[in-house]
Amino acid sequence: MDTETVKKNANRTEEEIQEELIRRQKRKETITSILPVVGLVVLVVLFTVLTKGQFIGMDNLKLLVNQCFTMCVIVVGGAFLYSIGGLDMAIGAIMALSATVLTLAFNAGVPFVISFLIGVVVSVACMSVTAFIRNYLKVTPFIASLCMMNICQGLVLTAIASTGRIVFNYSQAAWVDDTVTKIITLVLLIFVGYVLFNYTSIGKSLKAIGGNATAARISGIKVEKMVFIAYAIVGITIAIGGLFTVVRSGVADNTLGTGLNLNVMTAIVLGGFPLTGGANAKFHAPLIGALTVTVLTNGLGLLGQANAMGYAIKGLLFIIVVASTYEKSKGKLIS
């Protein structure tokens, strides 16, 4: 604190100082919540102008739904996980494993819904293992997720070893890839997630754990149980994402889920969601981030720019947003 500020504060009452601190905090929160939305709006307007309206044409809007769907589904669950600061690198691999098992079951004649539920069980089980390692073996969840990622990749490679890929019976489930189905699914998921996150004890407890796990425990929150619930929720959304992805791609192979981890993290960050979680975690933030990532990729593609530029811009934005919003007082970025 500089000399002028010290002199200034010396003449003010404690209440005035407190009020100013609260005003600053509110201003910061406002900027953090508004800026991603403003950024998204700016991008949409910019691309609309540059593509002479093609960006907001019906054909391209359908493409946007298809391209952002999987990420939006997963970040709905990701909001719960990241609210406790749970950086996870296994999301893509678990999605691949879930989709592979689901495909094997469906191709073997198991009814569609049961096959999907089997995929959910696989996904939730994998995330539960990470939660268990975090809770009881006290291993950093980032490291635990790296191990789970390797395990899942190995299982997928084993499952597809004989053919290199497993073709999904698309003709028997083509309705899943319909735009209307996706919109309905996404709206429902967002509604359920929003209610759970903001209006139930689950969301409040998770944010408290993200803020300070010790304080949360002392105040009566069953931390381990809540962590399991967070991982289970994201496991469910991963399975849903896996189902739609394998239907869209037509095969289950080891490239499924590639790049998903980074895209989810980028979406979380670009939306203004704190990577360390806590009280400032807003449910809508990852969704805004997911849309931003998709709009950026889609818009640059329409302008004929190399895909590589999209990666470069996303990486740059990621660094800038993290650097400008990371709470240094909390210490480590990755817990």
Added chain:
Amino acid sequence: MKMRKILCIVLALMMVLSLAACGSKDGDEGSGGEDDPGTNTPELPSETVTDDEGNEVGGYKIGFFYLPESDGLSAQFHRALDFCAQITNCEIEYYDMMTFSAEEVNTAVETLVSTGCDGIIMISGTAPSLYEYMNEQGVYYCGLTRSYTDEVAMVVDGSEYNCGFLDESSGNNYELGYMVAESIIKQGATKIAYMAAATGSEIADERVRGFEAAAADNGAEIVTSYRGSDYATGAADILSTRGTEIDGLVADATGDAVIAAINSAGLSDSILYGQVNAPSASDTSEYLDTGHLAATTGGNNTYVCQMFMQLFNAISGADRLFDTDPKLIPMIPSFVITNSQEWDDANTYVGGDVPGLIPEDILALNSWYTPDTTVEEKEELMTKYTTSEFWNLENIVPRVKEYLGEE
């Protein structure tokens, strides 16, 4: 707080500036790879070719997605397609992929359709939904049989936008495996090992059959083998357990991991190594010179010209070739290379500005340019290009040299 405000403003400015700088996308498309001298622009046909209604043939936009041009094979693909585009007055729209995940393939195709491509060369793509989308959008496509699954067949068979699938299992892979193995056997190997992708991979299985047949036909013994995806580990295992027994190794591998493993084991002087896919664009010549590599293949870029012409025929309304479901098209193969001169020739006269086929070879496949030949004759011609009698360096190099005016 001030610092954060400044950073936020800088962020917004950067986004605006970087996107505003995007602007026009003209100028970069079809410019060729980094090492493309761009000195051999083919001559356009002297007369304008028109269809039955008097419309000028050409001017179409063909989409292509693959790795960036920094990849050697990608650069060769770019040059081959630029050549085809120039002689037919067309334009290629390139989309660079970072990975070949299904999601990225979907995004690539959707983006190319959005930018107005009339046809797309499908190097990859097993999603039935993708072909449904192209059918709906009226975009033509030509792919490879690796993508032609039963589910895809249900969508593409009977579609007017389906321009066919190059048949990768038409014997070429078997021949490649056979030729590479035979080459190292003729160079003196009698006890060989082989490495290939896991059983069940159609391409790998065909090449392994080729390895085994070459060994049987030439009196060599197969001592051991590895089937899997980790060639570095597989090679290390083979060399540590049977390295002193074998004098030849063939692999359906990519990169130079196996060469590195042989060097690490100190066996590069005692083992003749053949790799179906060339290790790298820049080092293969040296590997061939130093003996680290005894045989490899080249000429595996020209098939994109076939795919281009299938699309061009369909979009221009010309006679279509191999137009009966399933639309399987014989594929121009690779050929064996055993020394650095052959490698350099392959890079220059097949992977260079001219893709091994001269303009008259390519335009002979289109009925607007060559109205005096029948569909059957054109199909025979394309099939002829795929035979080892035509498609070998001894035949290709003089023809391309003559076209380029070189002695």
